[in-house]
Amino acid sequence: MCGIFGIIxxxxxxxxxxxxxxxxxxxxxxxETRGKxxxxxxxxxxxxxxxxxxxxxxxxxxxxxxAAYRTFLDKALVPAFQGGGxxxxxxxxxxLVTNGTQERNANNQPVIxxxxxxxxxxxxxxxxxxxxxxxxxIQRRTEVxxxxxxxxxxxxxxxxxxxxEAIRRVFAEMEGAASxxxxxxxxxxxxxxxxxxxLYCIDDAQGSLVFASEEYIARTFRDRD
Numbered sequence: 640m641c642g643i644f645g646i647i648x649x650x651x652x653x654x655x656x657x658x659x660x661x662x663x664x665x666x667x668x669x670x671e672t673r674g675k676x677x678x679x680x681x682x683x684x685x686x687x688x689x690x691x692x693x694x695x696x697x698x699x700x701x702x703x704x705x706a707a708y709r710t711f712l713d714k715a716l717v718p719a720f721q722g723g724g725x726x727x728x729x730x731x732x733x734x735l736v737t738n739g740t741q742e743r744n745a746n747n748q749p750v751i752x753x754x755x756x757x758x759x760x761x762x763x764x765x766x767x768x769x770x771x772x773x774x775x776x777i778q779r780r781t782e783v784x785x786x787x788x789x790x791x792x793x794x795x796x797x798x799x800x801x802x803x804e805a806i807r808r809v810f811a812e813m814e815g816a817a818s819x820x821x822x823x824x825x826x827x828x829x830x831x832x833x834x835x836x837x838l839y840c841i842d843d844a845q846g847s848l849v850f851a852s853e854e855y856i857a858r859t860f861r862d863r864d
């Protein structure tokens with residue numbers, strides 16, 4: 640299956656730009672072992688409060704060597720380290736295709752849906768049944784199963800559920816496996832959730848957290864020199 644990872648840094652965490660870029664680089668390379676058919680990343684910083692996304696149907700090692708990726712980092716990451724704030728959230732994905740061709744970039748991750756930016760490791764086995772059950776209330780735009788999770792999450796938020804309750808309702812509706820990381824355009828939270836236990840976190844006393852969907856990736860990153 641795919642690999643997801645991310646970095647969450649609070650203001651005052653002590654994380655600097657060079658360390659953040661290096662951490663993302665290392666995690667992307669490690670996560671490529673979980674899928675090489677596409678890769679993508681989303682960053683939200685505290686300066687412009689915008690979720691910046693780039694993705695393409697290339698392996699992570701190709702993405703992070705591209706000029707487009709450098710431009711993306713300059714736009715999304717650099718502002719986070721101006722003025723001493725240093726607060727940011729990063730979620731990213733290396734994809735092994737299970738449904739939805741990677742040649743259509745909307746199928747690649749992060750998936751963007753109704754102000755939800757989501758990365759997902761796993762597979763939804765009742766995806767068609769969910770689109771049918773909620774027909775008229777949510778609308779399908781892509782082939783990838785992750786879209787239905789994002790659509791239902793937004794629907795449940797609009798019905799009055801908070802983010803934690805909304806993702807619990809999504810998991811109650813779906814069949815299959817899901818470990819997800821979510822950024823929301825209208826909330827400051829970063830939501831991590833899993834119904835398989837496959838989210839492994841490394842945190843420190845300064846207020847930064849790294850997560851990955853594979854224990855090996857998290858452990859290797861933690862033990863790096």
